[in-house]
Amino acid sequence: MFSYANLDLSSPEFKKNAHEIYKQLRQNEPLLEIAMPDGQRAWLSTRYDDAIQILKDDERFTKNLQSLSPEDYSAIMPHKEMDLISKQMLSSDPPDHARLRSIVSKAFSPQMIEDMQNEIQRITDDLIDRIQEKGSMEIIADFAFPLPIIVISQMLGIPENDHYLVKKWSSDFIESANNRDKLKEAFPSIQAFGRYIDELITERRKHPGSDLISMLIQAHDNRDRLTAEELSSTIWLLIVAGHETTVNLIGNGLLALLENPDQLRLWRSDPALAQPGIEELLRYYSPVEIATSRWARHDFTWHGKNVRKSDLIFVGLAAANRDPDQFENPDRLDITRKKNKHMAFGNGIHFCLGAPLARLEGKIALSTLLRRLPNLRIDTTSEELKWRSGILMRGLERFPVTF
Template sequence: MSETTSPATGGIVPAALFDDPYAVYGRLREEGPVHRITGTDGLPAWLVTRYDDVRQALGDRRLSLDKRHAPPGGYRGMALPPALDANLLNMDPPDHTRIRRLVSRAFIPRHIEELCEPVRRTAELFLDACAGEEEFDLIAAYAAPLPITVICDLLRIPGDNRYDFRAWTDALMAPDPTRPARARDAVGRLLAFFTGLIADRRRHPGDDLLSALVAVRDEEDRLSEDELMSLAFLILVAGYENAVHLIGNAVAALLAHPAQLAALRADPALLDGAVEELARYDGPMPLAVRRFPVEDVAIGGVTVPAGETVLLSLAAAHRDPRRFPEPDRLDLTRDATGHLALGHGIHYCLGAPLARMETSVALTALFDRFPDLTLACPPQDLRHRASMRSRGLVTLPVRPGSQQPAL
């Protein structure tokens, strides 16, 4: 066991933990597999850092996501009202199994394949808007609006609300400690938004996923009202957050490694494996959702007492040389299967096939249109959001160079 004062002591997190979590978590990984730390909120937790231990813990049913098992006054993660909090990220079986089954059909490979062409057309529209620019922010112009559009189309959310949603989500996922009212305001607006959206769908049902979930609630009584609203919220948040950072981080990594990008452009057959390696190399989540042991659990030779908080460092696991040789090197020919960027076990990301498809389409469309795309600043000048919950760039300034016409 290691008693560690984290870089977050006192709730102040240095920029290094956001801009390069791999160095910070990597140092802890090599010092020991499990550390007793003080979190960003000043509360204690157990940090797990090595790949084998993290992977095993992700699938361990004794590590609960249910906040009822959280330590009194301890770390619980994001604070949300019950109408947004009754979601899959806070549930264990059998409730988790029941609710996941209700939406899993929307994300089966056949349905995702049917979305591929509409997503490509949407990507082309956003790239059209960038054509002719000498420089643009790839996050604001492309990586963020593309996933928002896709998931909002899936739920049939009117276009006028889509960019408000992005601002609200950013306020939740990267809260500003100097402006706590901003996050509270975002929660209130999200609650009002989903309340109105569900009421509208009850009045005007359609053939979309949200209408189907409303029918499950009203006609079959297989969801509570809080579960219905929380599920809609989670689909929208997860559908945006994972994809935008997969795309943004992937483009940044490729532009910082031009030889790897050239290899991908020379051999498009590398694309599927490249998406896996890019997710491993710089994935959208440095930490998995917090867990609470329902009994004493041995992890990495350390006994973690029941009723405490466990944090699983995906950032450390993905750079563990015990699992991935030369882990700090981006290698698009690497077999990166087994990475944990989209989870593992029963809590494996429901929207993983959609996120993978969006990333593949986004990268292909982007580099086909702008084959000479380059960073508009040195890679070390790129800044990441001040968030422990997700890893994403604030901006990604790029220069398109020569441009190919749209197909």
């Protein structure tokens, strides 16, 4: 039988063929051992029910590398930089997780986000005004990237001039995540990001505002519910989680619709379909291909495989989202799909905090693009579309269109 042991989950080639490979894995090898380039022992899980089990199981799996293996934690990078990327909710287990999440969760309630509708619409229209006369654009750079970074930066109070710096630092991290060698290479970028966040905190302490960073500083200074490391790390997480993912929802979502003209016509014919439509786009080309890593807390046997303490577990969210045991005709894009409990935002205690914001941004972005640019099509004269490298995400490198 063909061996998948050397699959490089981070390569654009894997992303291109991923759904074919997932289909075979779900049937034949639902827990696949992967050889990681940095030598870590790792597993890829591809079934829907298994994904739910892993994401809900805090007994067998941990998100906190420092508690599991302090030596590994210290060996990757100096503590200051390791703390920056890991003293936040997504890398924490109970009970710290609930404390860290509750401090920010009020700012992401569905009502607070709904109140941002007009502002997101204004930013979207403004971006389209800038390119409408041109007749062509590169969706990622001209539209999908600026929209979410402007929105999250407004929430956090990050100056517009700094958006491109923040983008570079976030991308450097995302591309290196889960590979210790690459993480070491990304060290200067992580260090610069940390210094920038320190400066933001100092500045906002002098001039507090109504933004999220000022609110987090208050939580640290007044009630002492957040350590200094957790404060910086939480700001870091909100910046990174808040834009790369949504860029991919907009890019991948538009691609799926342009590849499926019947669904595109349907979306345009009935604005109410944007609601189930965005859920289907999240399922079909999931922006987060693989949930962030978990480590096994101890040895156990599963699907006949011996998982050992400290092994890395990749939860294939994109694979789970095409599991035929859960979704009828999983490879078909159907924006009217009724039963759609997709896993694009994860599951369990780490379920995406920004989901209401991401859904709203995705809906406004795609509906406005399709309404204002009726002749939108993929620019076939340009280069072939290519998926970006990196394990965690699915997103296009460049996406040229004409209209």
